[in-house]
Amino acid sequence: MAKGEIVAGCLAPHPPHLVYAENPEQNEPTAEGGWEQLRWGYERLRESLAGVDYDAIVLLSPHWQTYVGTHFLGLPHFKNLSVDPVFPNLFRYHYDLNIDVELATQLHDRAADAGLTVKMMENPDFRVDYGTITTGHLFNPAWDKPLVVISSNRSTDYYSVEVMQEMMKELGRVTRETILASGKKVVVLASNSLSHRHFTTESAIPEDMSKEHITSHAMHLWDMRMIEYFRTGQSQRILNEMPEFTEQAIAESDGGGLSWLLSTLDMPTYPGILHGYGTIIGTGNAIVEWPERNHKEAVP
Amino acid sequence: MSQGELVGSFIVPVHPHPLLVPEGNEGWGRLRASFDDAAQRIKDSGADLLIIYSTTWPSIIGHQIMADPNPEWTMVDHDFHELGSIPYSFNIDADFAHAWDKANEQRGLKSRTVAYHGFPIDVGSVVALKLLNPDNAIPAVIVSSNVYANRAETTVLSKACLDVIKSTGRKAVAVTAMSLSNRMFTTHIDPKDDRIHSLKDDEWNRKILEFLGEGRLEDVGQLSRTIHQQIRVQKVVAFKPMWWLSGMNGNRNNLTGEVLAYEALNGAGGAIVHLDPTPSGAGDKEYDEDDIEFFHGERNVLDGDEDFTSDEPDKIPVANNDSGPALWDPTDGKDSVNSEAAPKPVGAYPHARRVGDLLYLSGVGPRQPGTNAIPGGPIRDSTGAPQDYDIKAQTHAVVENITRILEEAGGSIDDVLDVTSFLVDMDRDFSGYNEVWAETLGKVGPTRTTLAIRALPTPIAVEMKVIAKAPPL
Numbered sequence: 001m002a003k004g005e006i007v008a009g010c011l012a013p014h015p016p017h018l019v020y021a022e023n024p025e026q027n028e029p030t031a032e033g034g035w036e037q038l039r040w041g042y043e044r045l046r047e048s049l050a051g052v053d054y055d056a057i058v059l060l061s062p063h064w065q066t067y068v069g070t071h072f073l074g075l076p077h078f079k080n081l082s083v084d085p086v087f088p089n090l091f092r093y094h095y096d097l098n099i100d101v102e103l104a105t106q107l108h109d110r111a112a113d114a115g116l117t118v119k120m121m122e123n124p125d126f127r128v129d130y131g132t133i134t135t136g137h138l139f140n141p142a143w144d145k146p147l148v149v150i151s152s153n154r155s156t157d158y159y160s161v162e163v164m165q166e167m168m169k170e171l172g173r174v175t176r177e178t179i180l181a182s183g184k185k186v187v188v189l190a191s192n193s194l195s196h197r198h199f200t201t202e203s204a205i206p207e208d209m210s211k212e213h214i215t216s217h218a219m220h221l222w223d224m225r226m227i228e229y230f231r232t233g234q235s236q237r238i239l240n241e242m243p244e245f246t247e248q249a250i251a252e253s254d255g256g257g258l259s260w261l262l263s264t265l266d267m268p269t270y271p272g273i274l275h276g277y278g279t280i281i282g283t284g285n286a287i288v289e290w291p292e293r294n295h296k297e298a299v300p
Numbered sequence: 301m302s303q304g305e306l307v308g309s310f311i312v313p314v315h316p317h318p319l320l321v322p323e324g325n326e327g328w329g330r331l332r333a334s335f336d337d338a339a340q341r342i343k344d345s346g347a348d349l350l351i352i353y354s355t356t357w358p359s360i361i362g363h364q365i366m367a368d369p370n371p372e373w374t375m376v377d378h379d380f381h382e383l384g385s386i387p388y389s390f391n392i393d394a395d396f397a398h399a400w401d402k403a404n405e406q407r408g409l410k411s412r413t414v415a416y417h418g419f420p421i422d423v424g425s426v427v428a429l430k431l432l433n434p435d436n437a438i439p440a441v442i443v444s445s446n447v448y449a450n451r452a453e454t455t456v457l458s459k460a461c462l463d464v465i466k467s468t469g470r471k472a473v474a475v476t477a478m479s480l481s482n483r484m485f486t487t488h489i490d491p492k493d494d495r496i497h498s499l500k501d502d503e504w505n506r507k508i509l510e511f512l513g514e515g516r517l518e519d520v521g522q523l524s525r526t527i528h529q530q531i532r533v534q535k536v537v538a539f540k541p542m543w544w545l546s547g548m549n550g551n552r553n554n555l556t557g558e559v560l561a562y563e564a565l566n567g568a569g570g571a572i573v574h575l576d577p578t579p580s581g582a583g584d585k586e587y588d589e590d591d592i593e594f595f596h597g598e599r600n601v602l603d604g605d606e607d608f609t610s611d612e613p614d615k616i617p618v619a620n621n622d623s624g625p626a627l628w629d630p631t632d633g634k635d636s637v638n639s640e641a642a643p644k645p646v647g648a649y650p651h652a653r654r655v656g657d658l659l660y661l662s663g664v665g666p667r668q669p670g671t672n673a674i675p676g677g678p679i680r681d682s683t684g685a686p687q688d689y690d691i692k693a694q695t696h697a698v699v700e701n702i703t704r705i706l707e708e709a710g711g712s713i714d715d716v717l718d719v720t721s722f723l724v725d726m727d728r729d730f731s732g733y734n735e736v737w738a739e740t741l742g743k744v745g746p747t748r749t750t751l752a753i754r755a756l757p758t759p760i761a762v763e764m765k766v767i768a769k770a771p772p773l
Contacts, residue, residue, distance in 0.1 A: 064378060065378060066378060066379050067379055067484050067486065067533075068379050068380075068484060068485065068486060068487070068488060068566065069486065069487065069488070071379075071381075081417070081418040083416055083417075083418045083419045083420055085357065085358075085359075085419070085420050085422070086358070086359055086360050086361070087361075088414050088416045088419055089416075092416055092417075092418065117486065117487045117488060119382070119488070121381050122381075122382075123376050123381040123382065123384075123385060125374045125375075125376045125385040126376040126381055127375075127376065127420065129378075151378070153486075154533075155486070157533045158483065158486055158533050198360045198361075198448075199361075200360065200361060200362065200410065200446075200448050201361065201362070201410055202361045281360075
């Protein structure tokens with residue numbers, strides 16, 4: 001069997017506003033556009049990977065929140081209606097997706113062997129979280145690749161950012177090993193925003209871009225600091241500053257996705273490609289790609 | 301229509317174990333039995349409305365209120381999906397939900413109703429409604445826990461809810477779906493080994509339950525932040541439900557409390573508590589946090605025109621456009637009597653003036669202090685369209701406002717000597733007004749003159765001009 005490969009890793013945020021603004025047929029509400037900078041960023045990401053062949057997408061969503069370990073979707077097919085509990089006016093999406101159960105099970109088993117608490121989710125009535133659906137749609141609107149969906153173990157809440165990072169670094173290491181051993185080509189996605197302080201009011205027209213901006217200067221500074229690390233391949237500094245970033249920017253990195261992604265990518269020292277940055281109801285969101293071709297160039 | 305009231309409160313846990321696998325652990329079984337006991341108590345109370353405040357429904361854009369009359373779906377818990385699925389079909393009082401949303405707005409609080417097919421009702425609400433209202437006999441309403449809300453917002457949320465309960469004459473039961481200590485085991489455990497995660501959590505839980513068993517709900521509310529720091533996983537929802545429930549109960553410490561069960565749910569503290577509003581006989585303690593009537597906002601990041609701060613110190617904007625002209629602080633002249641507990645004037649005058657042995661009150665309407673809300677509803681909306689309203693509720697509110705002003709002067713309602721009443725619709729309202737009069741001021745015995753007039757400055761139906769004895773200086 002050929003050796004598996006991580007063809008790319010991406011930071012791919014999931015605010016449902018982006019799907020709402022795209023007006024796909026699966027989503028019930030309709031919009032007059034909005035958040036174009038980020039939607040164009042997703043376009044650039046898709047174009048960047050248009051010529052890259054891969055077998056599956058491995059995705060960690062902070063909106064499947066689990067407190068007893070890390071869970072994996074464990075049935076081959078999920079079809080249902082996803083309604084965002086926070087923005088139901090924007091996101092009521094009819095999804096129909098496939099799971100690479102084989103890869104998910106391999107990842108589950110390796111993680112268990114490594115001492116992590118894990119569980120397969122095999123209840124057919126389970127509704128897939130809207131973070132997974134949103135990132136899944138924006139990254140691959142055709143939905144023609146199977147997914148491996150990983151829950152967000154809320155170890156930041158239970159312990160600390162440091163403990164979360166230790167667990168996510170281990171899960172990332174296991175994810176990498178599993179993919180390489182699987183013989184499959186895989187894209188890995190961390191579905192999270194950067195600074196995560198929301199406005200507490202919504203404009204009458206949600207897509208009114210005259211109302212959209214970052215919630216505070218401090219949030220902007222943190223977002224730009226992280227993006228600069230992304231763009232200059234300073235993964236270790238990101239992990240080093242993660243506790244302060246997560247606390248001070250109320251960052252959605254608390255869900256572990258970014259730490260897991262960087263670990264899965266073996267702590268890239270090459271530049272990530274920033275495809276877009278924008279705010280959504282005040283939160284900071286970056287679309288970043290770490291392409292494997294750069295990884296190969298960086299590691300002789 | 302009699303005035304509505306809260307006839308009971310319950311605290312219940314959020315995890316699905318008592319619903320799905322009560323046989324899995326003796327403690328889960330005892331929780332299930334206590335859920336059944338609570339359901340019977342609610343039925344026996346004659347309640348006609350269940351109000352659920354759930355910590356497992358977080359929201360960001362204000363509070364959200366379920367308004368789908370018949371939400372149906374099958375929910376699966378994110379963590380305990382292997383325990384099974386929970387199909388549900390609930391009886392939601394959409395009219396109450398919309399009225400609560402409007403009452404929030406009148407008190408300056410952002411909220412919105414949600415009524416979308418497939419909306420994911422949270423596990424705490426599903427468990428509470430399935431077990432406390434198994435036959436859907438009692439209509440329910442569910443409200444989210446706003447992750448950014450502080451105590452002021454949460455208190456105003458409860459007061460707006462009470463506004464609607466009173467004005468609609470409902471007999472309501474308030475339920476908070478919440479854990480006490482919420483730290484679960486983070487590794488898989490055998491159900492038979494379930495226990496409270498730590499001794500420290502257990503000790504805090506028992507202290508909280510000791511307070512609640514003594515009916516000291518407000519004390520728990522004031523300890524909320526400390527409790528959150530001590531035994532709560534630092535999630536954003538915090539220990540807010542005690543703020544809401546205390547507000548629903550008038551921030552009292554003399555309720556009649558009873559702990560029906562306390563057990564572990566995968567390490568978290570799950571309790572079922574019944575709080576009866578009947579005073580326990582214990583002394584009520586002071587309410588020493590800000591008693592907020594109207595939320596003025598603190599962010600307004602989207603719209604500058606929503607900034608409630610004003611450069612004019614003696615004039616603030618009205619709470620909502622339905623309520624008429626701008627409000628003023630009462631003038632503070634010689635011999636003036638003004639009360640924080642009375643509604644703001646609509647012009648430059650005091651609430652009352654003392655002259656010799658007499659108090660002359662300015663015309664008193666039913667508007668509520670702080671909120672400008674009108675019990676019984678306004679007589680017209682902001683477009684001028686006539687609205688249905690309850691003259692009895694308005695008349696009661698007028699008498700209450702008169703009482704507050706007289707008490708500010710050191711007197712009481714018994715001091716009223718002469719009243720001139722103004723009605724905007726004599727044919728429609730005289731009977732209801734007269735009935736309330738007989739129950740209240742009629743028992744005091746002042747002289748009275750009742751006049752029909754074309755309009756009052758705000759959209760109210762009744763106003764009274766009062767002369768009263770002044771208490772000795």
